[in-house]
Amino acid sequence: MASTLASPVMRIATWNVNSLKARLPRVEEWLEYAQPDVLCMQETKLADEQFPVMPFSALGYEVAFHGEGRWNGVAIASRVGIEDVVAGFSPHPEPEPVEARLMSATCGGVRVASLYVPNGRSIPSEHYDRKLEWLARVAGWVKEHHQPTDALVLCGDFNIAPEDRDVYDPKKFVGATHVSPPEREALAELCRFGLIDGFRQLYEDPRLFTWWDYRAGDFHSGRGMRIDLMLLTEPLAKQITWALVDRNMRKGPKDRPPSDHAPLFLDLDL
DNA sequence: ATGGTAGCGCTGCTA
Numbered sequence: 001m002a003s004t005l006a007s008p009v010m011r012i013a014t015w016n017v018n019s020l021k022a023r024l025p026r027v028e029e030w031l032e033y034a035q036p037d038v039l040c041m042q043e044t045k046l047a048d049e050q051f052p053v054m055p056f057s058a059l060g061y062e063v064a065f066h067g068e069g070r071w072n073g074v075a076i077a078s079r080v081g082i083e084d085v086v087a088g089f090s091p092h093p094e095p096e097p098v099e100a101r102l103m104s105a106t107c108g109g110v111r112v113a114s115l116y117v118p119n120g121r122s123i124p125s126e127h128y129d130r131k132l133e134w135l136a137r138v139a140g141w142v143k144e145h146h147q148p149t150d151a152l153v154l155c156g157d158f159n160i161a162p163e164d165r166d167v168y169d170p171k172k173f174v175g176a177t178h179v180s181p182p183e184r185e186a187l188a189e190l191c192r193f194g195l196i197d198g199f200r201q202l203y204e205d206p207r208l209f210t211w212w213d214y215r216a217g218d219f220h221s222g223r224g225m226r227i228d229l230m231l232l233t234e235p236l237a238k239q240i241t242w243a244l245v246d247r248n249m250r251k252g253p254k255d256r257p258p259s260d261h262a263p264l265f266l267d268l269d270l
Numbered sequence: 271a272t273g274g275t276a277g278c279g280c281t282g283c284t285a
Contacts, residue, residue, distance in 0.1 A: 019277055022277065070279085071278090071283090217274090
């Protein structure tokens, strides 16, 4: 309803909240001061009937959510409308159960997807194989339903560090997931379609991380990875005016604990 | 080399 009076800038954000139930106070706090128009969330860890619609509504956001309960779960909150919501890869039933890792909707004229790529755990493993299969399915889904000239943005926790400058110490990741050539090739496939890493387009520096392990004081020691990405088609990427990882959200007291991911947002001058 | 923490939910799994 705000769309007719909206400023020409659209602020789109992505945040792996690591349980929306546990993180709701921080998400509300962040919406109030960061004022994103669209927020894609991952790892909500909520069944659909548990989703806290009211707190978002009170802040002026409509929500669409796709959860399964204990694990995974993605959602989109928007104050510029949310239409044509699709949970998963297709509006049609899947032949077998599929984890809740993808949903898409049109918000203020932009097709927005919220993705939570499987972690992969280790190499080799069945989990890693499933990660690569899921990424291949994403590429197929992008090509089947979209054109490079569309206004499309994929937001989410990709669980891939695109380059060595996106991890704190490449030597520590030899043979590990998140940096392997097949995973990075899956990202490259999306880029060949015409998607652009919006944050990296603005900032060239290494160590611009979005995730830090909870353990061993990794955040305060600067041991992180840049694995939360926003991939935009060229017409949108050309409109980016600035972008930020809000590391303040990675800090917090025990009674209002942080996610292990910080929110990432960018502004589009549409 | 290992373990370190957090969330869910109650035992161990996932990250």
